[in-house]
Amino acid sequence: MDNIKMKLTAAVLSAVFAGSYISCVVRNELDTYIAQESENTGDSENKTVEHNVTENQVTTVITSATPECTTVPVTTTRIGSTTTSANIRTTTVVSTTTPVTTTTTSSTTSITTTTTSTTTTIATTVTTTALPETEAPQTAAPPVSSGYDYSSPVPESKVYGDDYFDKCVFIGDSHIQGMSGYKIVDDSRVFAKNGLSLSHINENIDVSSVAAVAPEKVYIMMGTNGVMWTNKDSMIDMYEEFLDSLTKSLPSADIYIMGIPPVTAERETRADVASGKYLNSDINTYNDMLLDMASRNNWYYLDVCPGIKDGNGHLASSTDGVHMSKNLYSTFKDYILSHVVE
Numbered sequence: 001m002d003n004i005k006m007k008l009t010a011a012v013l014s015a016v017f018a019g020s021y022i023s024c025v026v027r028n029e030l031d032t033y034i035a036q037e038s039e040n041t042g043d044s045e046n047k048t049v050e051h052n053v054t055e056n057q058v059t060t061v062i063t064s065a066t067p068e069c070t071t072v073p074v075t076t077t078r079i080g081s082t083t084t085s086a087n088i089r090t091t092t093v094v095s096t097t098t099p100v101t102t103t104t105t106s107s108t109t110s111i112t113t114t115t116t117s118t119t120t121t122i123a124t125t126v127t128t129t130a131l132p133e134t135e136a137p138q139t140a141a142p143p144v145s146s147g148y149d150y151s152s153p154v155p156e157s158k159v160y161g162d163d164y165f166d167k168c169v170f171i172g173d174s175h176i177q178g179m180s181g182y183k184i185v186d187d188s189r190v191f192a193k194n195g196l197s198l199s200h201i202n203e204n205i206d207v208s209s210v211a212a213v214a215p216e217k218v219y220i221m222m223g224t225n226g227v228m229w230t231n232k233d234s235m236i237d238m239y240e241e242f243l244d245s246l247t248k249s250l251p252s253a254d255i256y257i258m259g260i261p262p263v264t265a266e267r268e269t270r271a272d273v274a275s276g277k278y279l280n281s282d283i284n285t286y287n288d289m290l291l292d293m294a295s296r297n298n299w300y301y302l303d304v305c306p307g308i309k310d311g312n313g314h315l316a317s318s319t320d321g322v323h324m325s326k327n328l329y330s331t332f333k334d335y336i337l338s339h340v341v342e
Helices: 002-041 162-167 174-181 199-202 207-212 232-249 280-297 325-336
Strands: 045-054 059-079 082-096 118-131 168-172 190-192 218-221 254-258 300-302
Touching: 045 174, 118 254, 162 168, 168 174, 174 190, 174 325, 199 232, 207 232, 232 254, 232 280, 254 280
Parallel strands: 168 190, 168 218, 218 254, 254 300
Antiparallel strands: 045 059, 059 082, 082 118
């Protein structure tokens, strides 16, 4: 019996000593683990390590919360005449707990480590800056119209005296030559040649000589020599080209385009152009084109025909069927002096 008691006592003591030994080993291992964790994590500004130790449980929590700031430029948008520029600043705070789970089981001690991971976007800030407004480009205002209707012939006006011609010049063919030939206008103010056509006007009319007279009004009659055998569109082109050159030298002068006179009935009945045939229908078409040319360029169109036509639209009086007689020149002069744009 005594031997049995001694053996039981020894066994109990062995168990006690073994438990104590195991407990010491576990505690030593735990202290080593904690020391290693402290070394690894440190006391940085972004991480915190907490240890909650009891005899049977250890819980380790690692928290990382490092704010991240990102600035994203936004393209400038123009609305109307206002420009807006915006930068978007986004701040993201991420909280992270490193997941580590360790379980150690012995007869007296257990160790458990539990962690949680969380990501959170905290704030978005939008800053808007309004840029200075820019003025829209200004377009020049269109020139103020004089109110004159250039698409119509010059209307009747008050009657001017012969001294009106002292501020005028006349350019043209044999029709205009008659203005000086019948002493209606002084020779110095007439620039004309018998048989002159638009095809040769630049060769025969010196623009600088016309400009030297410094006229306020320029009257021009061209087209009789060519209306039956020259393309009318080409005639208009040559007419405009000459007047463009003239107006550059006399920018402030008023330009009067005069329609060409009709021909007698006899001229219309001739066999062909080679024998001197003219058609008043062609003349009327050409005069309509002159009116259109004048309208496009803000030149005045003077329809001289009404005063020199007979009831059938033919030239009322002529020596050769084309040129006006002396008495018709008097009518022609009166028409000019009573149709002035004031």
